[in-house]
Amino acid sequence: MGNTLLNQIFHDDQGNIVIAQPPNLPLIVGMVASLLRLILTTGRVNIALDLIAFGSLFTWAWQELFQGVNYFRRALGLVVLTALMAGKLL
Structure with a gap:
């Protein structure tokens, strides 16, 4: 397989196309905390869940940005971090 830009965007170092992966711990924690924030909408628990969700999703996006398996995953980390x-x- 050639080392073209298209291959680097969607393929990992082993030549597999990687667009989606099983979620890792920061992503799972961030999603659960975000969903719980929708249920518990007031008080200190909501503030704590907001901090946990933000911190976890920030960590996931940072990891994808700097350790993503291909350029698509790194761009995804940059988009989520910016958002x-x-x-x-x-």
């Missing part, structure tokens, strides 16, 4: 930061600023 998280924009959401906190707005």
Whole structure:
């Protein structure tokens, strides 16, 4: 397999196409905390869940950005990281 840009975008170092992967721990924690925030909408528990969700998703996006298996996954990390930061600023 050639080392073209298209191959580097969607293939990992073993030549497999990688677009989606099983979720890792930070992503699972972030999703669960985000869903619980929708149920528990007031009080300190909601604030704690917001912090946990943000921290976990930030960690996942940071890991994807710098340790993603291909350029698509790294771009996904950058998009999520940007969205998280924009959401906190707005």
